[in-house]
Amino acid sequence: xxxxxxxxxxxxxxxxxxxLRGHPQKPHDAAVKSEFEWIALWQRxxxxxxxxxxxxxxxxxxxxxxxxxxxxLLKCDACVEGIHFTxxxxxxxxxxxxxxxxISDIASMGGTPRFALVSAALPDRIPDAGRxxxxxxxxAAARRHGCEIIGGDTSRSRxxxxxxxxxxxxxxxxxxxxxxxxxxxxxxxVTGRLGGSIKGKHLLFEPRMAQSRWLARYFKxxxxxDLSDGLGSDLRRLSDQSGAGFEILAAAVPVSxxxxxxxxxxxxxxYELLFTVPPSQSAALMKAWRKHxxxxxxxxxxxxxxxxxxxxxxxxxxxVAIRTSHDHFRHHA
Numbered sequence: 520x521x522x523x524x525x526x527x528x529x530x531x532x533x534x535x536x537x538x539l540r541g542h543p544q545k546p547h548d549a550a551v552k553s554e555f556e557w558i559a560l561w562q563r564x565x566x567x568x569x570x571x572x573x574x575x576x577x578x579x580x581x582x583x584x585x586x587x588x589x590x591x592l593l594k595c596d597a598c599v600e601g602i603h604f605t606x607x608x609x610x611x612x613x614x615x616x617x618x619x620x621x622i623s624d625i626a627s628m629g630g631t632p633r634f635a636l637v638s639a640a641l642p643d644r645i646p647d648a649g650r651x652x653x654x655x656x657x658x659a660a661a662r663r664h665g666c667e668i669i670g671g672d673t674s675r676s677r678x679x680x681x682x683x684x685x686x687x688x689x690x691x692x693x694x695x696x697x698x699x700x701x702x703x704x705x706x707x708x709v710t711g712r713l714g715g716s717i718k719g720k721h722l723l724f725e726p727r728m729a730q731s732r733w734l735a736r737y738f739k740x741x742x743x744x745d746l747s748d749g750l751g752s753d754l755r756r757l758s759d760q761s762g763a764g765f766e767i768l769a770a771a772v773p774v775s776x777x778x779x780x781x782x783x784x785x786x787x788x789x790y791e792l793l794f795t796v797p798p799s800q801s802a803a804l805m806k807a808w809r810k811h812x813x814x815x816x817x818x819x820x821x822x823x824x825x826x827x828x829x830x831x832x833x834x835x836x837x838x839v840a841i842r843t844s845h846d847h848f849r850h851h852a
Contacts, residue, residue, distance in 0.1 A: 578627045590630075592686075592690055594624045594685070595684065595685040597684075598620070599679065610650075610653040611655055613682070614654065614656025615656040617682045618660035618684055620684075625726075628696050628697065628743070629696040629743070630689055630695075632665065636672075636684070638672040639681065639682045640674040642677070642679060643675070653682075666686065695735075700761060701741050701757055703823060703824055704798060704822060705741050706797075708792075709772075709773065711727075711789065714778035714784075715786060720788070724788075727792045731792060742761050747787065747789075751785050751841050753793055763822050764827030764830070767832070768831075773819075805818075
């Protein structure tokens with residue numbers, strides 16, 4: 520037996536459809552086929568108030584902070600069972616991952632995390648002991664970087680586990696790093712090694728907080744992003760925001776042991792820093808980096824004009840287009 524409310528909503532839905540018949544489709548009503556199209560749509564529609572400095576399109580939104588000389592950084596990210604982890608993944612590592620993903624984005628903009636809110640929808644099959652493990656993983660990851668969980672929300676899930684974390688961070692105004700400053704001739708660098716994160720790194724990575732803070736203070740990259748969706752996709756994000764092309768040298772890409780170049784380009788979830796600096800800074804950067812960090816830093820390419828596109832140059836000199844590595848709208852668990 521149908522309830523009266525269901526009938527009322529059905530009639531209302533038919534009425535809306537009837538009113539829309541015959542009206543031309545607006546440009547922003549067109550079907551969105553990829554994550555990049557979705558982001559571009561939101562960028563066209565957003566209207567930023569005066570105290571928002573950067574909206575959709577970077578690793579974090581940037582606002583004027585209450586403290587003089589600082590910007591506020593706003594970031595939220597989610598982890599979904601069957602997409603970012605499996606039912607068998609230890610719950611403390613699930614908590615660690617979702618918190619660290621947010622902190623990695625704060626780091627890529629040169630900032631430090633301050634406060635976090637956590638929303639979780641939990642299925643009945645997770646016992647109290649499991650929920651405590653999840654919370655311990657979240658808390659430990661946050662406190663390791665000076666961040667404190669101060670609130671959130673919980674709900675019941677009829678399917679899998681879903682967690683969304685919001686982090687507020689801060690950065691000195693003169694040390695803010697963005698995706699939009701890469702210029703023709705800049706050198707392209709990446710930290711660590713790429714590929715094969717599914718073997719464990721996607722759960723156990725450390726956000727490159729110390730490295731990004733040091734870079735922002737002493738060498739301030741012209742553009743910076745953390746590698747979450749793979750070198751292919753995140754290069755495109757730098758390209759879109761900076762209006763530039765990128766030439767990557769295949770032989771220079773730091774590939775993880777036991778992985779192929781293809782995996783280094785397209786696996787994703789490396790959570791390393793990809794950044795650009797003027798060529799005049801390269802020698803001094805590499806010399807100073809070796810003194811401060813054991814983590815590898817590798818020069819992998821050059822910023823080109825936008826018309827160049829995203830291309831991989833092989834050892835033989837052949838240039839191959841770099842494709843998008845991961846798209847949340849086109850990949851399925």
